[in-house]
Amino acid sequence: MTHQPFFLGRQPILNRQGEQVAYELLFRSSHFNSADITDDVSATSSVIQYAFSELGIHHVLGKHRGFINISRDLLMSDLIGLLPKEQVVLELLETIELDSEVIARCKYLKQEGFTLALDDVVQLDKRLPDILPFIDIVKLDLLGIADHKLGTIVEFLRKQKVSLLAEKIDNAKQHQRCMELGFDLFQGYYFAKPTMLEGKKSSTSHIALLTLLGLVMRDAEVHEIEQVFKRNPNLAVNLMKIVNSVGSGANRQIDTLSRALIILGRQQLKRWIQVLMFSSGDTGNSLENNPLMLLASVRGKQMEILAGKLGLHSEQQDQAFMIGIFSLLDALFQQPLVEIITPLNLDPAVHNALILREGELGRLLLLVEETEKRLDMVSGELPVNLNEADLLSAELQALEWANQLNQSNPS
Known part of the structure; x- marks a missing residue:
């Protein structure tokens, strides 16, 4: 039927x-x-x-x-x-x-x-x-x-x-x-509207997370990444919790940071850092009750799903997730987005999608931002290979993913 x-x-x-x-x-x-x-x-x-x-x-x-x-x-x-x-x-x-x-x-x-x-x-x-x-x-x-x-x-x-x-x-x-x-x-x-949401001033945890992300994106050695965790015990505790969780794939308890980083893997570490940016700090807020955190997670996942529906390869799908969640960093840090992302040395395509809404992923970000307001406000033609049902399906999948993430997110 x-x-x-x-x-x-x-x-x-x-x-x-x-x-x-x-x-x-x-x-x-x-x-x-x-x-x-x-x-x-x-x-x-x-x-x-x-x-x-x-x-x-x-x-x-x-x-x-x-x-x-x-x-x-x-x-x-x-x-x-x-x-x-x-x-x-x-x-x-x-x-x-x-x-x-x-x-x-x-x-x-x-x-x-x-x-x-x-x-x-x-x-x-x-x-x-x-x-x-x-x-x-x-x-x-x-x-x-x-x-x-x-x-x-x-x-x-x-x-x-x-x-x-x-x-x-x-x-x-x-x-x-x-x-x-x-x-x-x-x-x-x-x-x-993300630009109007009340953000949080940069805390030590946020700065550490940006540092971590920069190291991961340039494929730094494990010992370099480990040093950031050693200087930030709260992040180290969260890392150990997530690696020891059921979904981490570990068959035994992990007792060292370096081993935890190896088991988690670079791809999962990068994804975890991106999400954690919106749930760290001293506010005690979670995805469940903070609209900024929830919007960031849903936007990133929705971008990733739609990129897959457009037939983009896995690396571009991962970029789409990062663009979605990074597009709210200005609201989080209360700083211009270009100042936040410049030290990360992002790929030019990612940078231009975020700052100028250019390229295929930039246009996809614009589409997702419009659907967040109200779907009847989406203007213009949809990209080839995307239809109206795809927008709804991606939004529902992203919401379910964010709800699951909230339930399993270590506190």
């Missing part, structure tokens, strides 16, 4: 601590234009069957919750019963009229254990008091609310025992204002 492809956009939702706790899932009929969907219930039925039943939502969400836009027709349909109530948030679109029928339906779904949210609230509708007892989360559209009215709306809603989510946050000033007002959750391009 064949399926029509559906297309997935995701935007992270963060809590007050800056940890990712959910995604809003944006389903589209194609990567060109969302308006192609003419039958909302039929389209969403296919999405539910394919994404939730056959693929398994863990591929998409991991341990996070997923906010799903719900129209009136879908809200009233039996399809809602197919959704995993413990992991989804039903987000009622702003186009739904809050009449008695809708309110009764929300009351029933709430009793059944579903979590409900109101989307794009910009004013205090007269029917809000009637439906709020059955609503868990209210999303306030910052772009649609005058600043002088925002405080009044927030003050009213905070008395209703609902969580408040500020959406369409585009800058630090908006984020700070919403924090002061007491919002619980936050969403917007301020968090989703």
Whole structure:
């Protein structure tokens, strides 16, 4: 049995601590234009069957919750019963009229254990008091609310025992204002765009990792690499953990750094360093709750998968992974990317892909960056040998890989 492809956009939702706790899932009929969907219930039925039943939502969400836009027709349909109530948030679109029928339906779904949210609230509708007892989360559209009215709306809603989510946050000033007002959750391009993500200053571990990567890429001797680990005990501990893990291929415990490096191998060492760049330091963050770390890992893996689908050889696929994950180093280090990668003496093709988005891999990076925003925003023609289903497949595979990586990542 064949399926029509559906297309997935995701935007992270963060809590007050800056940890990712959910995604809003944006389903589209194609990567060109969302308006192609003419039958909302039929389209969403296919999405539910394919994404939730056959693929398994863990591929998409991991341990996070997923906010799903719900129209009136879908809200009233039996399809809602197919959704995993413990992991989804039903987000009622702003186009739904809050009449008695809708309110009764929300009351029933709430009793059944579903979590409900109101989307794009910009004013205090007269029917809000009637439906709020059955609503868990209210999303306030910052772009649609005058600043002088925002405080009044927030003050009213905070008395209703609902969580408040500020959406369409585009800058630090908006984020700070919403924090002061007491919002619980936050969403917007301020968090989703890599250049706007809050990075971390270069720590000793980060500098050591860059040094390590430079040594590995120029094929330095084992004893040179070993010296970096000896100067950084925390990295040495992580190295021993990963080499002694089940997936390392070692048949016995390793008790020396040099032996650990030999068993791990240069290729795996390079990959581990690249990923560890985004999970080292003193913050205690993991791939699971840090959107920057997760985005870097998913982007790298997605680049690698798509490079394979394009028929590029294994070395280029490895370059694609590195380009994907390195493309976020400026957000991580809060420094210009060119300053970070120049000491690494990268291959010119890799350098130009990162800095200028040139070449086959540079264009692939642009494509992946566009799909991260929303697949219906992808512009232009897809590369030869890539179709719309390939984009979705690569994204889902990369998400699953990142989720597995998070579960096995040594702390």
